[in-house]
Amino acid sequence: MNRIVLTTLGGLWLASHLAAQTSAGSASAEPASTPPPAGSSVATPEELDQRVRILERKLELEAEKSEALAKTQGQAVAGKDGFEVKSPDGAFRLKLRGYLQVDGRFFLDDDSIPATDSWVIRRARPVLEGTIFKFVDFKFMPDFGGGSTVLYDAYLEARLSKAARVRVGKFKPPVGLERLQSATDIAFVERAFPTGLVPSRDVGVQLGGELLGGKLDYQAGLFNGVVDGGLADQDSADGKEYAARLLWKPFQPADGGVPGIDLALGLAATRSDEEGSLTATGLPAFRIPGSSTFFAYRADASLAGTVRADGVRQRLSPQAWLYVGPFGALAEWVSSTTAVRRNTVVADLENVAWQLQLSWVLSGENNSFKGVVPRRPFSPQGGGTGAWIVAVRASGFEADPASFPLFADPARSVREATLIGASLAWNPMRGLRWLVDYSRVTYDGGASGAGATADRPDEQALFTRFQVAF
């Protein structure tokens, strides 16, 4: 069509030019059909046609060249999901992400148990992840927060099918619900008590996948075994820890989309054989971040005075979440039972922790386990408001009464701790977050005093977080 238009216009112009010449020089008129003189810059219709054809062909060849190039050249992409390079067929992909969390910790009325108000780099984590050969994923995530360097995640995962993924390396064992939630998506600055009873990171191998059209997630793994709340790069004993989890999502659609009612009911368990020593007892201690320890087993490096793990440790954790529109609820209960020994005395001690967390997205976006994406991102030039989320929680920790007084000092370790808290989060845009939360922890026991053990003083804290994640 372009060729016809151009040649027609060229012909018309030529005709008009010739007509003008004819009318201007009527005394020595030339026939209207006389072609332009040789050497004239006037293009004939045939020449115009050729030029158009040449242009079209060049465009065609350019398009072919681009298409061929696209097949062989990788892509580099930078955007809200980080920085990525990938091969044309997607079989090889390297992605650089990361997140930075700068926290402020301010302890209120802390004369009795002084705690330092401080700004801290809570997490500074570059994340290198990618895919090789289309079906093997990898992730590498060190952390430089708090002035130390720790390798948190380093694993390979072969995606054999939706129902079978084999993961090998260091990663979160499939146990604690809030532990499994990304640190960038949790509703409060710090996770609640149950997370202190489950492993943080461990090294092992795990088989997992989705069954029943995505309604049932399963994971089963064999790990080195770490203390409650702990992480380690290698084992200190031969015993290994089995971990397994089932998560049933009855309303999960088969296409993998987000259901209107996002309900998940899960059960996780671990079992291992632990053997601590006088210097590495294999037993946990618990504290509020930034504050002092509120529960620990007796340990003075002597045989008579040190409690160590000596036998089976097993954990059980029913867990659930429910997200409907802006409303969200998360609940988990963890029981961690460890066989302990102090000299010749043995016992199975069970610590229990629980939490119930409720949240509401004030700006109306959908709430989810994986965080809230603002529908109308904030902009200083007059954009939207971002996403605002308010949350409340209650959490409790109960030490096994049989721990006292032989295995834990009642003047230093609490019998119970109860936390209540509230938070406000603002996600101005995807990748940015500001969070502030208030918590109050009350204790039973844990302090010395006249007669029976006194209660450790309550602790109140105001934490805030500035976060960037990409």
Next chain:
Amino acid sequence: MKLPRPLAALALLAAWATLSSFPLYAAEKPVTLLNVSYDPTRELYGEVNAAFRAQWKASTGQEVTIQQSHGGSGKQARSVIDGLEADVVTLALAGDIDAIARSGQLPAAWQQRLPNNSTPYTSTIVFLVRKGNPKGIRDWKDLARPGVSVITPNPKTSGGARWNYLAAWGSVLEEGGDEAQARDLLSRIFRNVPVLDTGARGSTVTFVERGIGDVLVAWENEALLSLKEFGADRFEIVAPPRSILAEPPVAVVDRVADRRGTRKVAEAYLAFLYTAEGQAIAARNFYRPRDAAALAAAKVAFPKVELFGIELFGGWKAAQEKHFVEGGEFDRLAR
């Protein structure tokens, strides 16, 4: 311990039954070859592959599938060097296969492994013009005239284009001209080239289907094929008085064939090109067969052209280094 007679018989019977259940000839599993070829050989290898498949199956019982890749000869060579797993290459000129040999995928003396320097057929370079030859094109010098639009592919990517270029250059030398005159002719010819395709087939599309240009400098086989496909009422062939003997070679890519276990089939495939059937197929597709009987029997009116060989330029290595490397003659005259 001696077996009781009935038990021995039973054992023998069982052994015989077992052995006889194996076929006398265990057919080898199917094999696939990749033939990386230059641009205008689609029709040729379409016919060659069908014939070879049938012949190989009949003689060995093995199924063979031959996949084809076509493109500018230089581009194809680079693809093989960069990792395209070709079992065989059938390219436009020896220089491109030499480049693959330098990457270590086949020996430097590859050309001596098959007859006639591994070229089972030849061709030359002619002109395809519009019917009636309105621009009166007869010789290489006519391509340099102002107002003549010449279609030829890019010598950087196309082996055919390099044959075209050397045919024009060589024609000047053969007529007693010198390098400066040859350079001047090529310079003026390339000033008349409006579109540079990457391969010979692309140039045919440009000239024949897109209707661009006054003359297509083409492989003889490509020109004859165009007459056959698009009608002798639209185009005609003009053979210049002198042109180059184009010898497109073939070779097994040893590293790939050995790693994939396809050497036996790959060698047989290339050997097939030299058989009577292979030579007849070449002739039917307008290539000049090496076999004199096949050439005589071919019902093709190959134009009469005085041919000179690549030896005029000291061989492909010398020609490549002088004309087509970065900063060579072509780069200088294209500026």
